Amino acid sequence: MQPEPQPLNSPEDVEAIRKVIRQGGNPLVDTDVPRWEDQVGVSRIVNRRVVEIEPLPTPAQVLADMPLSETAQRVVVESRDAIRNVLHGRDDRLLVIVGPCSVHDPRAALDYARRLSALNGELKDELLIVMRVYFEKPRTTVGWKGLINDPDIDGSHNIRKGLLLARRVLLGVLDEGVPAATEFLEPTSPQYIADAVSWGAIGARNTESQIHRQLASGLSMPIGFKNATDGSVKAAINGCYAAAQQHGFFGVDHLGRACVVETLGNPDCHVVLRGSSHGPNYDAGSIAAAMAEARAEMPEGSAAVCGLVVDCSHGNSGKDEVRQTEVVRELAARIAAGEPGIAGLMMESFIEGGNQPAGPLDTLVYGRSITDRCISWPDTEALLRDLARAVAARRS
Template sequence: MSIKINHELPLPEVLKAEYPVSDRIREIKQKRDEEIRDIFTGKKDKFIVLVGPCSADNEESVCEYTRRLKKVSDQVADRVLVIPRVYTNKPRTTGDGYKGMLHQPDPEKEPDLLAGIIAIRKMHIRVMEETGLSTADEMLYPENRSYLDDVLSYEAIGARSVENQQHRLTASGMDIPVGMKNPTSGDLSVMLNSVTAAQHPHRFIYRGNDVETSGNELAHTILRGGVDKYGKNIPNYHYEDLARLAEMYEKWNLKNPAVIVDVNHSNSSKQYKEQIRIVSEVLHSRNYNPELKRLVKGVMIESYLVEGRQDIAENLVYGQSITDPCIGWEDTQRLIYDIAEKC
């Protein structure tokens, strides 16, 4: 056995006290949370656009991106609610590669999770201070969300985590929407079982405590495509997939039926430009069928300042992904305007 303790991490309340949020930020988050809740419960019919880098790898480029996003968001605010993807935890299929700012605040340096926890909290707060937009992140490590639970307005549970008991039970204690992705196999029943678990109350061990949750009625599904036993991508954003999910939701008898369509990953086969076409098809399906219009609450898009991706090396291109490829800013801006016209 070889486990070496590098740092004893601070308790969440200690870190929050050291890097607090202002009264203004609390007010921004509260108002945004209320509006997002109203969309998921059907009280408002705005369309949600979760958009941003595959991985938030650099504070300056992420903040520049979100400042640009704020200007576009203001112009479409009557139809679209924009939530910046500020994803600081990056799951890796094989365990190798860049795991996000939580692990490596500087992608060119060695991992440092103590510095990472501080860096990601400061970045989420800075985005809100500069833009007034509260953010989304992925819950890769359930115990770590306590460092960010006062700043996030949306969380996703990834395809490799969605069957994990701790993720499901932790989601049941959250007071913001949590999206459960279908697993890499594409099995929709696994995804809906996770939503069921998250919507119910539970008692379990969390951060060394015996805790009890009340259930999260805003837990919902995210379609991201799947992979068959031969490694071939199988998209699940088509009309028939959405209609099938609507039927399954009715049989499962869950609260606030909702789905976000992730237009990258196995839905696009990571052909990042395909995201533009897929969004258009999802909007067409939604507008064709009133039931799907109620069910499909939004899309998730991977986007950054510069399109494509790059390997980690000296002289990194500012604002280009170092993980999955993303569409660039010009395409992103046009796409959000197009969504506002069609949704």
């Protein structure tokens, strides 16, 4: 086992640096606090806006300390294969990715996973249920960035704590027999959690990002590229195409060292329609047009030519949980009628419906989102049964 990495500066040193910044000084020259530049003999002209660089434990260290159990490994491997089969049309179940907009309370997240696990036993022949376990939140301007970045929801940004807490949540979800889905936002964090994830998303803000397309090309699970925030489906299809290719790029290895990463490409990438600032795109015409465009651009054998996933939240419901419920029911009716192209749905759901302002955990309503508005558990349960009946009707 490697020794635990230590910060260069003590908490007192970091506070001295912050004090200088608050007073309008330059922390590189107005304090005697030692910096890494001094240790290696480099001029203090770099990192002029960086207060502190705190080392994290290596991915290898975290995975060794918090390994997947044999049961968890089986859940991940089997669910990844099942998701691939649904996306490629070899399994006629409906993929349903459902859960909180973001995880802020590990206890409530595991409570939700237990509820989902119990329901899965009833619906598993019609639905392939995967839980949303989202830890990183992209922000349009600023705001709470998710459990990994700010686990105490107080602006302290204890990323070391958040990273370990996130992995612990994933292990708990898998122990309930429920596969996990997440959005990959930071290019380094997957080294710590990706082994426990069965489906990943590249969000609307990042679907055109070369960094995220390269990342997706090396990930071991199916990846959904969301249409861009302006509604462009072409951007998502381009993301799928790029991620299916081989790439070489900057990254970190299991020991946290800077390295060159070479990938094989990911053929299991597909489009996610999430609406846009211009309105929804879950109607039959939009789905048919997206599938036609994917088939014109993507090679045979890729998941994107077989079907897509509809995100019932975000631009498709205006982030209104009541409207999101209506969207799910409308899609269930269309699936029952045999509409092609819909391989899966995404729903934002939690124990309590709606949302609440972010704040310290002991001030919050248990099981209610602090980001987007979510469907309540009773309504979620009813919707999942509606979707299962729709799949049964489609088969008949």
